[in-house]
Amino acid sequence: MDTIFAQATATGRAGVSVVRISGPDAFLIAKTLAGSLPPSHKAGLRLIKNRDGETIDQAIVIPFAEPKSFTGENVVELHLHGSIAVMSKVMELLSDFSGARLAEPGEFTRRALENGRLDLTQVEGLADLIDAETEVQRKQAVRVLSGNLALLVDSWRADLIRAAALLEATIDFADEDVPVDVTPEVTGLLNGVATAISKEVEGSRVAERIRSGFEVAIVGAPNAGKSTLLNALAGRDAAITSEVAGTTRDVVEVRMHLEGIPVTLLDTAGLRETSEIVEQLGILRAKERALAADLRIFLVKEGEVLPLEPVEGDIVLHPKADLFPDVKNAVSGKTGEGISNLLSQVIDVLSHRSAAVGVATHERHRVAMSVALTGLQLVRETLSLGSDSYDIAAEELRSVIRALESVVGRIGVENLLDEIFLSFCIGK
Numbered sequence: 031m032d033t034i035f036a037q038a039t040a041t042g043r044a045g046v047s048v049v050r051i052s053g054p055d056a057f058l059i060a061k062t063l064a065g066s067l068p069p070s071h072k073a074g075l076r077l078i079k080n081r082d083g084e085t086i087d088q089a090i091v092i093p094f095a096e097p098k099s100f101t102g103e104n105v106v107e108l109h110l111h112g113s114i115a116v117m118s119k120v121m122e123l124l125s126d127f128s129g130a131r132l133a134e135p136g137e138f139t140r141r142a143l144e145n146g147r148l149d150l151t152q153v154e155g156l157a158d159l160i161d162a163e164t165e166v167q168r169k170q171a172v173r174v175l176s177g178n179l180a181l182l183v184d185s186w187r188a189d190l191i192r193a194a195a196l197l198e199a200t201i202d203f204a205d206e207d208v209p210v211d212v213t214p215e216v217t218g219l220l221n222g223v224a225t226a227i228s229k230e231v232e233g234s235r236v237a238e239r240i241r242s243g244f245e246v247a248i249v250g251a252p253n254a255g256k257s258t259l260l261n262a263l264a265g266r267d268a269a270i271t272s273e274v275a276g277t278t279r280d281v282v283e284v285r286m287h288l289e290g291i292p293v294t295l296l297d298t299a300g301l302r303e304t305s306e307i308v309e310q311l312g313i314l315r316a317k318e319r320a321l322a323a324d325l326r327i328f329l330v331k332e333g334e335v336l337p338l339e340p341v342e343g344d345i346v347l348h349p350k351a352d353l354f355p356d357v358k359n360a361v362s363g364k365t366g367e368g369i370s371n372l373l374s375q376v377i378d379v380l381s382h383r384s385a386a387v388g389v390a391t392h393e394r395h396r397v398a399m400s401v402a403l404t405g406l407q408l409v410r411e412t413l414s415l416g417s418d419s420y421d422i423a424a425e426e427l428r429s430v431i432r433a434l435e436s437v438v439g440r441i442g443v444e445n446l447l448d449e450i451f452l453s454f455c456i457g458k
Contacts, residue, residue, distance in 0.1 A: 031103075033059065034133035034141075035124045037117060044112030049120055051130075052105045052138055057093060059127050060106035063120075067106070070095035078108065080123055087116045101138055102145025143439065150439025151179040154392055158241060165290030166384060170240050170391060179389040180438045182230070186223045186402075190431050193219040197424040200417065213413060220413075224406045227399050233388025234396040239324060241391055243285060243292035244380050247320040249338060250329035252300030254349040259329070259363035260284060260297040263373070281319050288373060291380050296323060301336050325379055327372070329361070345375050390437075398437045405430035 033053030039046070051059060061067050068074030070093050078086045090109040099105040110116055124130055139156060142148045148156070155174030162168040173179075196212040248256045264284040282297040298316035317338055320326055328340050329349035340346050351360035351367040361368035390396060405426060412423040 033127070033130045034137055035059075035121075035130060036133040036138070037121065038107070039112075041114075041117075042112075043114060047110050047112040047117050049108040049110065049117070049124070050105065050133075050138060051108070051124070052099070052101045052103050052133075052141065053130070054104065055127070055129055056104040056106045057095075059124065059130060060091060060093065060108070062127075063108075063123060064089070064091050067091060067093045069093075071098070073109075078110070078120065080119075081126075086119050086123070087111055087113070097145065097147075100147065101141040102147045103141060149177070149180045151183075151395070151437065152177055153439075155179075158391065164287045164292045166240055167292060170237060170387065173389050174391055179391075179395070182226075182389060183434050183437050186226060187431055187434055189219045189223050190427055190434070194424050194427040194431070197420045197427070201421050201424065213417075217410065217413065220406055220410055224403060227403050227406075230388040230390050231396055231399050231403065233386055234390040234392075234399070236383055236387045237389070237391040238393065238396075240292065240384060240387060243294045244325065244383075245294050245296055245319075245323040246325045246327060246376060247296040247298055247323035248327045248329065249298055249316070249320050249336070250300065250349060251331075251334060251336060254300065254329040254331075255363050256300070256329060257282070257297050257363075259327075259349075259361065259369075260295055262363035262366060262369055263295055281315060288377050288380070291377065291384065293376070293380070296320070301338055324383070325376065327376075332357070343379060345372065345379070347372065395437055398433050402430045402433040405433060 031053060033051065033055040035049060035051040038048040038050040057067060063078050064076035065079070066074075066076070068091060073090050073092045076089060076091045078089050080086060087110050089111075092107045092109070094100070094105040094107075096102060096104050108120065110120060121132075125132070139148070139153055143150065143153055152175050155171050155176075159168065159171035159175055162171050193216045196216050200212055248260055250256050260282065264286060281299075284295045284297075286293055286295065296319055298320055299312035301313060301316065320338060326340065326344045328336070328344060328346045330336060330346060331348060346359075347368065348354060348357045348360035349362075350364070351357065351362035352365045353362075354360055359368075361372050363369070390399065409423050409426045409430065412419050412426060
């Protein structure tokens with residue numbers, strides 16, 4: 031296998047820049063540049079020199095002997111001064127070594143997967159951690175990176191293997207008098223796993239929203255103050271405001287963080303009947319995005335009827351509190367009245383939903399677990415046919431186990447790997 035290297039920190043001027051080297055020749059290459067290496071997992075100050083003995087930089091050198099490294103291979107990190115010229119020269123020197131090459135996107139992490147240092151869910155957790163912008167996203171990514179999903183899948187797998195073993199033992203001793211009926215224990219194991227998977231599938235939808243951001247749509251009639259409210263919540267003029275009805279034609283999106291929760295606010299077109307073609311398209315899009323949103327904020331005057339009804343959990347407020355001082359439960363984007371209460375309501379609703387989050391965070395996880403759930407139902411139906419169908423049920427159980435194993439990347443995910451690792455930077 032080639033020895034790979036890459037800059038592990040962002041390009042450009044910085045206090046420190048890190049170069050990572052991994053592979054069979056990592057120690058030899060680093061020793062050639064630094065003269066000597068500190069003991070494994072220890073840092074040492076060394077002069078980095080070219081083949082002519084010219085000093086390029088002074089660096090902290092840290093070797094990590096296999097298998098106790100990030101990739102599971104010999105790894106060396108060079109902590110250099112963050113000079114563009116220094117970094118360029120060091121990368122040039124590394125390129126001159128035979129058998130060494132620049133790493134591809136995500137190749138360090140891919141080697142960690144191939145060498146058993148991470149499973150596929152942990153790889154995805156690492157990618158999510160790198161992309162995390164809020165505290166909630168960070169906590170969720172750390173749970174996955176810590177291997178919590180893999181531990182959960184392994185516990186389900188162990189129960190299903192136990193159930194399959196009971197069925198196969200019955201099949202193997204079909205010609206003998208086996209007094210124990212395994213059906214109750216097998217059914218109990220299947221029901222327990224099915225319940226746990228169902229809960230995780232439901233929680234995965236919330237987890238995906240935490241990764242991408244909850245969508246909160248502001249809904250109301252034309253001139254209800256939706257765009258003004260959006261601008262007030264965003265703290266900037268994100269949407270055009272006007273007294274002319276129908277100013278907002280397309281959905282305006284603003285990303286923000288509310289106490290660590292990622293939120294995308296949606297300013298939608300005013301809902302009304304109109305013959306103007308472009309506005310009709312805007313209203314249709316507004317309805318579609320509002321219905322798909324996780325939460326809707328309705329700005330509705332008393333007695334006003336909109337072509338879209340609030341559902342349980344939605345927030346309904348009276349618009350333009352500055353013009354209606356005697357109306358309770360009102361909000362004004364112009365004066366800021368009621369905005370703090372509105373934000374508190376939004377945070378309460380989304381925090382409550384976030385409490386149901388699982389450790390399965392990607393659609394891939396949910397699809398595989400849904401396949402396993404369908405398979406478990408099929409197994410239970412087969413068991414109900416009696417002991418003559420145990421062999422079929424055992425084979426169906428193996429299919430369920432394979433579906434769960436695909437979650438952690440043990441089987442059937444080769445076609446996903448390139449796509450996953452392309453999302454990583456070169457030095458990761």
